[in-house]
Amino acid sequence: MPEQPYEPERAVAGTGMGGQMDLAASEATTVEEAPGGPSGGPSGGPEGTGPREKARSLWSDAWHDLRRNPVFLGSALVILFLVVIAVRPSLIASGNPLQCDLARAQDGSRSGHPFGFDGQGCDVYTRTVHGARTSVTVGVLATLGVALLGSVLGGLAGFFGGVWDAVLSRITDIFFAIPVVLGGLVLLSVVTSNTVWPVIGFMVLLGWPQISRIARGSVITAKQHDYVQAARALGASDARLLLRHIAPNAVAPVIVVATIALGTYISLEATLSYLGVGLKPPTVSWGIDISAASPYIRNAPHALLWPSGALAITVLAFIMLGDAVRDALDPKLR
Amino acid sequence: MGRYVIRRLLQMIPVFIGATLLIFLMVNVMGDPVAGLCGERQCDPATAAQLKREFGLDKPVWRQYLTYMGNVFTGDFGTAFNGQKVTELMGTAFPVTIRLTVVAIVLEIVLGIALGVLTGLRRGRPVDTGVLLLTLVVISVPTFVTGLLLQLLLGVEWGWIKPSVSAYATVDELIVPGLVLASVSLAYVTRLTRTSLAENRRADYVRTAIAKGLPRRRVVVRHLLRNSLIPVVTFIGTDVGALMGGAIVTERIFNIHGVGYQLYQGILRQNTQTVVGFVTVLVLVFLAANLLVDLLYAVLDPRIRYA
């Protein structure tokens, strides 16, 4: 697992995206429809930009793009489906994932059991469907925690600067110096609880610096926008500046990176479970199933392939969703 | 340049102290450091107290940390569960893992940059789309699944490689494990190179290079690539730490007796000395790699050097 789940430089580079606030409304749209834009040189300005009424805000512009983007629609559909079966797995798998029959261990697929049986004789289909809940829960909660903690700490550091910023930067460096899987092994090996909370807690603990760096960067960028300076000159309070003027502009890169990170957290959970320090039975999870199936991969590869496939599709869906959102928010790459 | 290096070195000190302290706390606060010392049995309270005194574990954690670090700097990493010196374990484990990591990094650089350049210069063509999809698949499938599948296919089904690596862990045995270890990073490097090229392709200085009448090859290699690879180099450097950490998974799959294996054993047996020792060295390696990247960065980008 890479420590920074996704092309961090790109995410940081994307922080310069214009604002959707009223004052900056026109700035967001200019880049895309400029025939001579890149050619006209920086101050030549985008040539051929339409009249002002064509200006759309950053978010509505992004939404306009996303609705027509098959990648976005596809991954959003997959994620929607996942959420539904995470909430109500019985909709498509009525069996009990913990009900196993050793006599059928490692058997292939048969009528009523399309994915076959695993080493304990449990129905792979039922377990794969039920595993979605754990993976989605871990992914969503860890991401929420990381995003909240990271953007609050990073945002404040970026906004106030000075000592706090320096201290936080060093702390982030410290966390970056510890490889995630290694930290997971050390921290989680002593945990005996078989709930999802220790795993989520660990991910938040080691994950927040990534978001904090991005939030800090985008707050610093947003802080330098003219309209923020103007609002400050007009006497807006720190709180108002942060919440009303800066946060809405700084949040885009955080959302993008968090979406992509969600996928990698799901993958990380599986890796930790494979190493025996993640989730523990009787929790039903893809990671546990893949890990349990790995010793007899030769005889019953299906027991490994189905949960792996489900895991890969889930991770892929989140990464592609984040990717699509980023492309839509960042007109530079068109 | 000299001042830049010194500044970076100074900045590394708090990071090193912080990271090792963090690991030290994790191991000591969360686990029972003497639990592993009595073999399979539970230690009886008297023996435990005795052992704690012996190892200085009755002192406050910060004292223990200082003592430990003091020892580390004199080359004493303590003793492992079986009475072996931790340094001896390191002596056998690190060469193996370093070989594995070097194989992985070489693959990451060569394949990753080659694929990134290939796709970056042919954006939107079938080869671009194909490689891009492949990188997404590689990123989405957890490394251990990729590893298990490759082991099954190449090692068991097709018999191209031995499914597990011998105790000597020679470089040719490590190519497939190295590829598995590098796979995710390799995909990132490909994507990063591609994006970076795409961003710089329209840069003004590339336009100038074309306007100067330079041949396309020269424009691409000397002007475009030179600038585009700067973020890629940064990524690869910071990735060294991640690779070392990821080696735990790869080494477990292919049964390689390297750092990951020793750490895993240490953690299973709750052997504090082994775990803290190995992690300390890994953190050092990570910091050294980062320093190297900073220096390389300064060499590649004069704007940093003279800042």
Place this chain on the structure above:
Amino acid sequence: MLLEVRDLHVEFHTRDGVAHAVNGVDYGVEAGETLAVLGESGSGKSVTAQAIMGILDMPPGRITAGEVLFKGQDLLKLKEKDRRRIRGAELAMIFQDALSALNPVLTVGDQLGEMFTVHRGMSRRDARARAVELMDRVRIPGAKERAGQYPHQFSGGMRQRIMIAMAMALEPALIIADEPTTALDVTVQAQVMDLLAELQREYRMGLVLITHDLGVVADVADRIAVMYAGRIVESAPVHDLYKAPAHPYTRGLLNSVPRLDRKGRELDAIKGLPPSLLHIPSGCPFHPRCPMVQDVCRTDVPPLYDVTESDADRGSACHFWRECLRG
């Protein structure tokens, strides 16, 4: 004629439709002559220059019609390999923002020397010596030492001198300067412009000076071509144009410049905004903003009329150029 652009058309395919950036531009430059191409951003002046140089981004750009005759040869019909030999060596370009136009990670000596190693096959050592000579020529103090420095270590004016040196390196027959002084401080602007004019006279080069700054034009240009919405709307010798513009757009431009002899009077800005290249107005593209607009302007595209009232070669794309000339 050294350079002759004939009926050039360039369009860009964007998400929102086809942008018609250049719509039938004609202009010519003689050796030793300076042609100023004047226009707002979006008027197609830079795109025309890029089409001449062959550095247009294609796609999204596309040259749909026209010829670019350089020394009688149509550049648009040449193979890329042959065009490359002309680029830089016979036809050079100076860009607006030297900081981004110079490669940030190569020394200026290397970037200058590259012209000689690539086009002339010189050794790196000889090329470096020539680079230092060039830097001397554009009056950069301490050229020998500074050749080893990077672009960000120079001031804006010095960087633009390096751009000029790079364009001059192989003594091209024609230089296109795209807003060469816009990014500079006013005090430095004049120095850089003087240097450019001096070198141009010395080597008898043709110079196409793209600008939106009327002040720059008056001193150095021989002729002026005014562009609007991808067309030439007026073309005239500089003094004739200043004395009596033959197009209401030119008149508007001249009136929007503060002048000492009209102190106290209000400036007349041209009302409205330049047109979107996606939807160019029918008839005369300037008609929505024109103070002299008539019905015919909304329907008929004016050709570049021959303005015969003066002796000089002069044209105006206004149906009512006579009325305009009379003021």
